[in-house]
Every structure is written in structure tokens, then in C-alpha cells.
Amino acid sequence: MTDDEMDQIDRNRRHFLTIATAVTGLAGVGLVAVPFLSSLKPSARAQALGAPVEVPLGSLAPGEMVRVLWRGKLVFVLRREEEMLKLLPDNDDQLKDPHSEKTEQQPAYAANEVRAVRPEYLVVEGSCTHLGCAPIEDFAVRPADGWNGGFFCPCHGSKFDLAGRVFKGVPAPTNLRVPPYRFVRDDLLLIGQDTGAA
């Protein structure tokens, strides 16, 4: 092999090493870039700090409830059936605040008989107003017990109806809190942001 041929082989080897290093370097950038980009998206941490949370409603059937987290708090979204709504006024005499007069427990647009923007959807924080336990749903109507469906707190027995209104004679002092919310579309709810009106 001549000296010229040896030089050419050396040049080709150096060129290959340069390309290989560049490719490895780009791969490294790729590996670093993915977590960086994903950290720019609204994250669970950002939501915990207060970002609004979208709740798709398209697959929520009447009588079904979903639990979502907003600012680290549990929120119940219940799609109430017509029958559930009809029974609400029957509870009024047994409730501490049937007309939502404690204004800090809900935005003004939810201070009505159904405590909601749209009667069909109840949106309340899943935190008992006694000491903060998560109430359990009990939607079965039991006329013999005078129970029209609602929520039961497993810690000290507080009871709430299907508008999140607290019954008399239990430790919880107030109705379940309604967070700010609005409907972006018929089938999309946004918790944590409103327009100040229904």
C-alpha cells in the first residue's frame, strides 16, 4: 500500500469518527430534550398548585360520578338523574342550610336549590366540612329511612344530600363546598376557573 493510500484510509476513519460522535451527541440531546419538553406541559404539579382541571363529560352516564383532583383536593362530579333532582326539595326541612345562605360555601351562581350551574351536574369538593374526611356516595333511595340519596361521611357520620347540603344533627357545620367552575362546552367542564357568573 502506498503512502497516499494510507493517508486516504486515515482520513476516511477520522470522517467516520466525526459522524459517529455527532450522531451520539444528537441522541444525547434527544434524551435530554424529552423530559424538558414534557416539563413545559401542564403537569400534575402545576395542577396541584392551582391550574384549572378539564373534566370530559361525554361518557358520564346519568347517575354516575367521577372523582377528580384540583389543587390537591378531591372534587366530585355527579351527573344527576331527573328523579334525583325531583327529590331534593323533600330534604329541605331536615337541612341546616337548605338555601345555601352561607355564601362562602359556593360561588353566587351555585347558591340555588340544586347548588349548580346546570341542574344535571353537581360539582362539589369531596371533603367533609367537619374535619375533612372524604364522604362516600350512597345514592340508593330508601323511603323507609327518609333517605333520598346523598353522601355519608365514614369518620363521624355526617350526611349530605345530592346537592351536597348538610343534614341537621351531624357534626359537619356547613354544606359541601362548591369550587369555581364553568362549562367550556356542553361536554367539557373546567374546574378552578369561572367567569364570575353562571
Ligand code: FES
Ligand atoms: S370528618 Fe366527616 S363527620 Fe367528621
